[in-house]
Amino acid sequence: MTTLRLFASARSAGKAVEFGGKKIIIEEARPGVFGDIDVAFFAAGGTVTRALAPDAVKAGCLVIDKSSALRMDPNVPLVIPEINPQDLRRHQGIIANPNCSTAVTLMGLWPLHQAFGLKRYFASTYQSVSGTGAEAVRELESQVQAHAKNAPIEHKVYPYQIAFNAIPQVDTFGSNGYTGEETKMMLESRKIMGLPDLRVSATCVRVPVVRAHSIAVTAEFERPVSVDAARAAVAAFPGAQLVDDPAHLKYPTPLDFAQKVKCGVGRIRVDTALDNGLSFWVAGDNLWKGAALNALQNAELMVREGLLKPKNALAVL
Numbered sequence: 001m002t003t004l005r006l007f008a009s010a011r012s013a014g015k016a017v018e019f020g021g022k023k024i025i026i027e028e029a030r031p032g033v034f035g036d037i038d039v040a041f042f043a044a045g046g047t048v049t050r051a052l053a054p055d056a057v058k059a060g061c062l063v064i065d066k067s068s069a070l071r072m073d074p075n076v077p078l079v080i081p082e083i084n085p086q087d088l089r090r091h092q093g094i095i096a097n098p099n100c101s102t103a104v105t106l107m108g109l110w111p112l113h114q115a116f117g118l119k120r121y122f123a124s125t126y127q128s129v130s131g132t133g134a135e136a137v138r139e140l141e142s143q144v145q146a147h148a149k150n151a152p153i154e155h156k157v158y159p160y161q162i163a164f165n166a167i168p169q170v171d172t173f174g175s176n177g178y179t180g181e182e183t184k185m186m187l188e189s190r191k192i193m194g195l196p197d198l199r200v201s202a203t204c205v206r207v208p209v210v211r212a213h214s215i216a217v218t219a220e221f222e223r224p225v226s227v228d229a230a231r232a233a234v235a236a237f238p239g240a241q242l243v244d245d246p247a248h249l250k251y252p253t254p255l256d257f258a259q260k261v262k263c264g265v266g267r268i269r270v271d272t273a274l275d276n277g278l279s280f281w282v283a284g285d286n287l288w289k290g291a292a293l294n295a296l297q298n299a300e301l302m303v304r305e306g307l308l309k310p311k312n313a314l315a316v317l
Helices: 046-058 085-090 100-116 134-148 180-193 227-236 288-304
Strands: 003-008 016-019 022-025 037-042 062-065 094-096 118-127 199-206 213-221 240-242 263-270 277-284 313-316
Touching: 003 022, 037 046, 037 288, 046 062, 062 288, 085 288, 100 118, 100 180, 100 213, 100 227, 100 240, 100 263, 100 277, 100 288, 118 180, 180 199, 227 240, 227 263, 227 277, 277 288
Parallel strands: 003 313, 037 062, 037 313, 062 094, 118 199, 240 263
Antiparallel strands: 016 022, 118 213, 213 277, 263 277
């Protein structure tokens, strides 16, 4: 019988979490605990991954890691199951999960690449505060409440007030002026799509939305494009839901695609600045497809393909 075990730092060990009508006691994540675990979902940051993942692999446990620690390691597959499921077969004990913005963007971009052959793309993200964490969600809520009460508005999580604002910085700035989040989109897109020379320019922006990211994408393709063919490609893609009826004001919004399995794609139009160009809008849940759901989908696919045969327990860190 498959069981679920939960691990965290020593500070949380001993606490109880209810799941599926049962109470599960949190255990301390430390070396030596992975001996009877088949697959462990790591979601505790790169430091924990580097410290514990090698021990898990040594114990014969498959690690599916949400952090960015090993995404660009050539020996670690970076997988979105709708795009590069074949890479699951070459893992050496660890599978990486993509960045949230990359995952949502590619749900719209991949089917268009298959139809027209991608040359380059430009992206501007509209990222929800839940991507930063629970403290950021609380900060947004407290700022909105303070505004309603005409009280002083404080900020700690972000360098500026996030309520009623937009902050064009997600992650730290690099020497080239791009942030870490923007660089991740470029490098991860190349690896997942199998396009090592793909040219990408992204601007990542934090906006006062609680959940689900949105991305405005402009892409240039090798072959002639059309809106009808683009819509057909998106509609046929299992990771996307086409919501594109501008005459009736139908397009995806983050509210509509929070807690949804698929990402919404709309506003598809022939771009007016690029040859063979298309512009579109995609919205998707950064906590689901951009994080936990993608990891689960990878594990489920491996089970279906006979690549992962549970014997004892699943673990979440």
